[in-house]
Amino acid sequence: MLDRLPLYALRCSLPLAALLFFEAACRAGLFPPALLPAPSAIALATLRAITDLHTWQSLAITIGRLLGGFGIALVVGVTAGLLASQSRLGSAILQTFIRVFSPVPKIALYPALILLLGFDHAPKVLLVAADCLFPILIASYQGACRVEPKLLWSARAMGTGRLRLLFRVVLPAAAPQLMTGVKIAATVGCVVVFIAEMVASSNGIGHDLALAVRTLRTVEMFVPLVFISAIGLLLNATLSAVQRRLHA
Amino acid sequence: MTATRIAHLPGLMPLAVLAITLLLWQSGALMLRADFLPTVGLTWDALTTLGGESDTARMVYNSLRTMFAGFGLAFLVTVPLGLAMGRCDWLREMIQPTLTLFYPMPKAALMPIFMLWFGLGDTSKIVVIYLGASLPLLYHSYQGAASVDEKLLWQASAFGMSPLRRLFKVVLPMSLPDVFLGCRVAMSMALIVMVSSEMIVRQDGIGGLMFNALDLAQYDYVYAAIVIVALIGALLDIALEALRRRVVFWVPGDVLEGGR
Amino acid sequence: MIALENVSKVFRTRQGGLHKAIEAVTLDVAEGEFVSILGPSGCGKSTLLYIVGGFVGQSEGRVEVAGTPVTAPGPDRGPVFQEFALFPWKSVLQNVMYGMLEQGVKTAEAKSRAQAMLRKVHLEKYADFYPRELSGGMRQRVAIARTLVYEPRILLMDEPFGALDAHTRIALQNELLEIWERDRKTVLFVTHGVDEAVTLSDKVVVMSGTPGHVKAVVDIDLPRPRVREDLLRNPRYQEYIIELERMIDRGGQHDGH
Numbered sequence: 001m002l003d004r005l006p007l008y009a010l011r012c013s014l015p016l017a018a019l020l021f022f023e024a025a026c027r028a029g030l031f032p033p034a035l036l037p038a039p040s041a042i043a044l045a046t047l048r049a050i051t052d053l054h055t056w057q058s059l060a061i062t063i064g065r066l067l068g069g070f071g072i073a074l075v076v077g078v079t080a081g082l083l084a085s086q087s088r089l090g091s092a093i094l095q096t097f098i099r100v101f102s103p104v105p106k107i108a109l110y111p112a113l114i115l116l117l118g119f120d121h122a123p124k125v126l127l128v129a130a131d132c133l134f135p136i137l138i139a140s141y142q143g144a145c146r147v148e149p150k151l152l153w154s155a156r157a158m159g160t161g162r163l164r165l166l167f168r169v170v171l172p173a174a175a176p177q178l179m180t181g182v183k184i185a186a187t188v189g190c191v192v193v194f195i196a197e198m199v200a201s202s203n204g205i206g207h208d209l210a211l212a213v214r215t216l217r218t219v220e221m222f223v224p225l226v227f228i229s230a231i232g233l234l235l236n237a238t239l240s241a242v243q244r245r246l247h248a
Numbered sequence: 249m250t251a252t253r254i255a256h257l258p259g260l261m262p263l264a265v266l267a268i269t270l271l272l273w274q275s276g277a278l279m280l281r282a283d284f285l286p287t288v289g290l291t292w293d294a295l296t297t298l299g300g301e302s303d304t305a306r307m308v309y310n311s312l313r314t315m316f317a318g319f320g321l322a323f324l325v326t327v328p329l330g331l332a333m334g335r336c337d338w339l340r341e342m343i344q345p346t347l348t349l350f351y352p353m354p355k356a357a358l359m360p361i362f363m364l365w366f367g368l369g370d371t372s373k374i375v376v377i378y379l380g381a382s383l384p385l386l387y388h389s390y391q392g393a394a395s396v397d398e399k400l401l402w403q404a405s406a407f408g409m410s411p412l413r414r415l416f417k418v419v420l421p422m423s424l425p426d427v428f429l430g431c432r433v434a435m436s437m438a439l440i441v442m443v444s445s446e447m448i449v450r451q452d453g454i455g456g457l458m459f460n461a462l463d464l465a466q467y468d469y470v471y472a473a474i475v476i477v478a479l480i481g482a483l484l485d486i487a488l489e490a491l492r493r494r495v496v497f498w499v500p501g502d503v504l505e506g507g508r
Numbered sequence: 509m510i511a512l513e514n515v516s517k518v519f520r521t522r523q524g525g526l527h528k529a530i531e532a533v534t535l536d537v538a539e540g541e542f543v544s545i546l547g548p549s550g551c552g553k554s555t556l557l558y559i560v561g562g563f564v565g566q567s568e569g570r571v572e573v574a575g576t577p578v579t580a581p582g583p584d585r586g587p588v589f590q591e592f593a594l595f596p597w598k599s600v601l602q603n604v605m606y607g608m609l610e611q612g613v614k615t616a617e618a619k620s621r622a623q624a625m626l627r628k629v630h631l632e633k634y635a636d637f638y639p640r641e642l643s644g645g646m647r648q649r650v651a652i653a654r655t656l657v658y659e660p661r662i663l664l665m666d667e668p669f670g671a672l673d674a675h676t677r678i679a680l681q682n683e684l685l686e687i688w689e690r691d692r693k694t695v696l697f698v699t700h701g702v703d704e705a706v707t708l709s710d711k712v713v714v715m716s717g718t719p720g721h722v723k724a725v726v727d728i729d730l731p732r733p734r735v736r737e738d739l740l741r742n743p744r745y746q747e748y749i750i751e752l753e754r755m756i757d758r759g760g761q762h763d764g765h
Contacts, residue, residue, distance in 0.1 A: 004524075010338060011345040018346075035364055096261035103485035105440040108477035110447070111458045111470045115284035191354040198357055199447045199459070206357070210448075213360040221361055225353060232352020399593040402563045405581040407610040407658070421597050498596040498640055 037219045045219045046226050055205075059227065062204040065121055066193045066231075069128025073185060077133050078178065081140025082166045085147075094141055098134065106130040107195065114200060124196045124204075131192045132185035139181020143174030179243040183236055190232040194224075286468040294472035308476070311442060311453040314370050318377025319438045323431070326386040330430075331423055333386070334393025335415070347383060355380040356444035363449070373445050380441035381434040388430025392423030425499045428492040435488055439481055509694045510537035510560060510662065515569030516719070517555055528719035529555045533569070535713060535722065542688065542695045544705035544712045548756065552720030553698045554666050560696060561585050561664045573662065583611055586660030590667045592647045594639040600626070600650050601635040607658040625657040628687060645676035649683070656687065663695040669704070681707060682736060689733050702756070706748045707734055714755050724755055 019039050025031055026038035033041065049055040084094035106127060113123035147170050155169045156162075171178075197206025205224040212220035270288055277287040286294075298304045333340040355376050362372035396419050404414045446455025454473055461469035512535040519527045530552035537543050545553040558564040559571055562581040571578045573585065581587075586607075594603050601622055608618040626632045629649040639647055648668055655663065669677040681704060688695065699705050705712045706728055714723040728748060730739065739745045 007341060010341045014342055014346045015349060092261060093265075096265050100262050100265050100482075103436060103481040104478040105436070105443050105481055107440055107444050107447070108458070108474050108481075111462050112285075112474055114462070115467060115470065187352050190352050194354045195356055195444045195448070199444075209357060209360070218361075218364065225357060228357075229349070229353045233349070236352065397591065397593060399587075399589040399591055400595070402558075402561070402581060403587060403589065403593045404610075405563070406561065406583065406585065406587050406660075407607045408583050409610055418595075421595070496597075498638055500640070 034218050037222065041219055042222045042226065045223050049223050049227075055227075058203060058205045058208050062193055062197060062206065062228075063231065065124045065204065066128060066189050068121075068125040069193070070132050070186065070189045072125070072129040073132035073136050073189075074182070076129075077136030077185075078140045078171070081137050082144050082170055082174070085141050085144035085170070086162075086166065091145075094137070098138060102134055107192065110196060110199065119200065119202070124193055124201065127196050128189045128192050132189045135181040135184040135188065136178070139184075140174060140178050143177030144170050146177065147173040175246045176243065179239060179246060183239045183243070186235040186239055187232050190228055190235065194228045283465075283467055286471055290468045291471040291475065294466075294468035295475060298469065298472055298476070307452060307454065307457065308480075311446065312480070314373045315377055315438050315442045317370075318374045318442075319381045319435060321374070322378045322381035322385055322434060322438075326382045327389045327427060327430075330386040330389025331393040331419065333390045334396075334423070335419065340390065347386065351383060354444075356441045356448060359445045359448050368451070373442065376445050377438050377441050381438045384433035384437055385427075385430045388426045388433065389423065392426025392430075393419055395426070396422040425496045428488075428496055432485070432488055432492070435484055436481065439477075439484065443477055509539040509541070509574060510535070510696065511570070511572045512536070512556075512560070513570040515556070515559060515566045515571055517552070517559060517564065518567045531719040531721045533720075533722055535725075537694060537696060539694055540692045541711060542697065542709045544697045544699055544709040545715060546699060546702065546705045546712050546752065546756070547715035547720065548700060550718055550720075551715045552718075553715050555720070556715075557664050557666050557696060557698050560662075561587050563587075583607070583658060584660050585662045585664055586655035586658070588648075588651050588655050588663065588665045588668045590670045592639070592644075592651045594647060594650055594654070596639050599636050599638055600631065600642070603639070603650055604654045604657055607654060611658060613658075621657055622653075625653045629653045629683060643676075644672050645680060648672060648680060652684070652687075661694060663693050665695065665697045667698050667700070670699075677704070678736065684708065685734055702749050702752045706730075706745060706752065707736070707739060712752060714752065716756060726752060
């Protein structure tokens with residue numbers, strides 16, 4: 001552990017240097033606090049926000065939407081990817097679907113979703129689902145395709161039915177690659193839910209940022225960013241841990 | 249069996265998917281019979297009206313201009329950096345943690361803050377797009393350079409090539425496929441960030457048009473704008489893929505190969 | 509031509525520990541000799557080759573080629589790797605020309621020499637093909653052609669036929685012998701195939717164990733040119749194979765693998 005100290009120091013060097021620079025520069029008056037608050041001020045505001053009930057309400061709403069959309073994408077993406085991998089027609093359809101709709105920015109569908117589903121949770125959840133779907137779909141399909149056919153043949157020879165085969169054999173075998181897609185989807189989901197809340201919402205931490213903009217409270221603009229980054233990093237770390245356990 | 253063979257006719261499948269999408273849209277519109285889902289016909293009319301207005305062309309041009317500016321800047325800065333990271337361990341160790349920290353942050357969400365700093369002009373948008381495009385470009389360039397087969401480099405040094413020459417004559421071409429993949433992802437990110445930032449700021453651009461039309465209850469224009477964005481995304485992807493196929497000709501096929 | 513004295517190599521593993529790949533290797537290769545390094549996987553035989561090639565530095569010992577110490581790779585020691593290591597964006601002809609162009613040979617001359625070499629390996633019709641369009645065996649022939657064409661004094665071959673099927677391997681062994689007979693270069697050939705070693709070489713260096721060390725050096729006294737059919741019918745050929753296999757087997761048991 002100790003001989004890795006120089007490595008850890010190198011890794012922390014850039015963020016640490018940036019923090020120290022900005023802290024010093026802000027204190028020296030280089031940047032007006034109305035434009036760029038010092039990192040310490042942002043940290044303090046974040047702590048203040050943590051003690052505020054409203055923050056937790058916002059977080060609950062945002063995380064709820066995120067998990068809802070992510071969950072839908074997970075179920076649909078994994079199932080569709082697994083099923084498509086097992087037939088040539090399915091593969092052709094899936095590949096076309098991905099090829100046609102991948103280049104379309106799903107965020108562009110947001111106004112349509114608002115029109116069709118109203119202004120509250122539904123359009124955000126569906127937008128998150130749409131954006132999370134593609135990484136999961138691609139990862140599950142590719143992972144399932146790469147499963148050694150001999151593995152499947154042995155299982156079928158032992159009497160496993162086709163559907164059971166998918167979920168009992170193909171899914172676990174495809175899991176490592178699938179997890180990579182899931183991690184990407186989780187990060188995408190965080191970004192999308194936040195932007196959706198900034199653009200058109202009456203609650204959630206994205207909305208809190210938009211509110212801070214309208215009321216010209218600069219420090220409060222940074223706090224929601226800290227929160228969403230933290231959520232993203234936490235999700236990523238959790239999923240990485242799951243991925244490592246799957247590999248073992 | 250026959251279904252599969254039909255499915256593999258080139259060009260047929262994408263058209264079929266598009267046709268089905270339009271069909272679902274139209275039937276939905278006719279069934280709901282509400283103004284919040286206009287028919288394909290109404291949307292087409294709005295589209296042509298927009299197409300006729302000179303304002304539209306200017307708006308699309310401005311949007312694309314900032315997008316390419318941000319992307320271009322990101323390419324020039326981060327591709328060499330990523331390649332260097334791939335060949336230089338300590339550089340990678342120094343930069344990568346910062347990237348991991350920055351990855352989950354929504355780049356478009358920085359628009360209001362940047363507008364505080366840079367004012368109402370293009371700068372904020374370009375910076376935000378630059379940030380959005382940087383990460384995939386950096387990551388993929390790094391991957392490309394790091395995964396160059398060592399034996400290829402040994403072979404080159406046995407020929408008598410200097411390290412600098414090896415960098416340009418071996419590492420660079422071998423990294424190109426990954427760099428192009430990075431470009432593809434980064435281009436799509438740039439488009440997403442551009443539309444998102446326009447939605448947030450609602451000054452002008454296609455994103456702004458969408459939400460202004462929404463506020464004014466001109467719903468057919470909303471859908472028309474969505475179609476425009478979808479078209480831009482599709483065209484960019486096709487163009488990039490065509491370019492990739494010419495430059496990196498030795499790597500076959502699409503990213504999505506893996507089916508039976 | 510090649511002199512190794514008491515060479516050993518220690519690597520740093522990913523976990524931070526140390527791994528001794530080879531130990532106290534002393535070896536001499538005369539000019540024009542075809543020497544095989546034979547051993548199971550993990551005994552460091554490739555490492556030895558890389559050290560002679562200058563791609564990897566030794567931790568201990570003296571490594572000299574033609575009297576000069578080895579410090580870096582160079583055009584006097586031409587490598588042929590198992591993975592072919594061809595440039596995928598260059599055609600077969602361009603790949604074969606590459607080494608010469610790097611050494612300042614004029615394009616026209618490089619081109620004609622490359623074409624002549626492709627004829628020698630029976631690939632002249634594929635000059636404008638790209639590596640991805642060729643089979644494994646063909647790619648390896650291009651790799652061999654590419655190294656031979658700029659006439660290095662020594663050929664360093666690292667299990668070059670390891671990735672090929674048995675049939676192609678035999679065909680390429682014959683082709684290699686055919687080419688080698690013409691100029692009789694010094695060759696250091698790493699393999700784990702006993703029959704391959706006996707078929708091709710003048711001398712077989714048996715390595716085993718971890719860390720790898722030289723177990724024995726066996727002179728192969730069989731007539732040249734080596735013709736497969738005659739070899740297979742030659743009882744001395746069979747004896748060599750039996751002797752070497754026994755050596756490798758015993759070595760395996762000794763070191764408790």
